[in-house]
Amino acid sequence: MDTSPEPRNVVLVHGGFVDGSGWQGVYDTLTSDGYKVSVVQNPTLSLAGDVAAVRLVLDALDGPVVLVGHSYGGAVISEAGTHPKVASLVYVAAFAPDKGESVSTLIADPPPGAPVPPILPPRDGFLFLDRDKFADAFAGDLPAAQAAFMADSQVPWGVDALSGAVVEPAWRVKPSWYLVATDDRMIPPAAQRAMSERTGSQVVEVAASHAVYLSQPAAVAALIRRAAER
Numbered sequence: 001m002d003t004s005p006e007p008r009n010v011v012l013v014h015g016g017f018v019d020g021s022g023w024q025g026v027y028d029t030l031t032s033d034g035y036k037v038s039v040v041q042n043p044t045l046s047l048a049g050d051v052a053a054v055r056l057v058l059d060a061l062d063g064p065v066v067l068v069g070h071s072y073g074g075a076v077i078s079e080a081g082t083h084p085k086v087a088s089l090v091y092v093a094a095f096a097p098d099k100g101e102s103v104s105t106l107i108a109d110p111p112p113g114a115p116v117p118p119i120l121p122p123r124d125g126f127l128f129l130d131r132d133k134f135a136d137a138f139a140g141d142l143p144a145a146q147a148a149f150m151a152d153s154q155v156p157w158g159v160d161a162l163s164g165a166v167v168e169p170a171w172r173v174k175p176s177w178y179l180v181a182t183d184d185r186m187i188p189p190a191a192q193r194a195m196s197e198r199t200g201s202q203v204v205e206v207a208a209s210h211a212v213y214l215s216q217p218a219a220v221a222a223l224i225r226r227a228a229e230r
Contacts, residue, residue, distance in 0.1 A: 018150065
């Protein structure tokens with residue numbers, strides 16, 4: 001029987017093209033439940049830099065932590081999650097690389113017929129999504145005005161972050177949970193299911209876009225609570 005204390009700390013890690021402010025709905029729900037929630041503003045310039053940003057936050061917390069990653073944030077938590085304070089991992093429509101894998105390798109061979117994210121050619125080492133296609137690809141279940149704001153407030157995503165390879169995947173030694181967004185047009189649901197099966201995660205499926213953390217924060221918070229109450 002696991003007698004370790006139930007985690008009351010939650011650390012949220014955002015993905016590419018966005019910043020941590022999108023977690024506010026999840027943050028509000030969990031803090032109202034009594035959790036201490038920290039949001040990492042990872043720079044998305046390199047995997048190593050983002051892992052360092054997460055570990056700074058983890059170092060400052062007391063007690064066990066549920067570490068949560070959305071999209072590219074899943075690669076970050078896969079590496080940062082070996083931190084001794086991390087009790088469990090939650091992947092939200094996220095990449096879950098194995099040892100030696102990166103986001104670049106995981107997206108290199110998309111399933112037949114899968115939507116292709118409208119990523120523009122790199123500019124000075126950074127990636128952007130096509131503004132006119134952002135809503136359909138990333139945020140299909142959000143209000144049009146909100147999706148337009150996200151398109152216009154994109155965070156440049158460093159090419160080096162995509163190519164950063166995981167060295168010691170935390171999901172091999174820590175329990176994990178995975179939320180599959182079944183209407184995702186950025187990471188194909190089939191790929192999400194394959195990654196969740198490989199990680200041995202407990203899985204929930206939600207009919208939502210890639211922006212499920214924004215469109216359905218209650219569902220995301222509910223899965224995080226399950227990971228905390230394991």
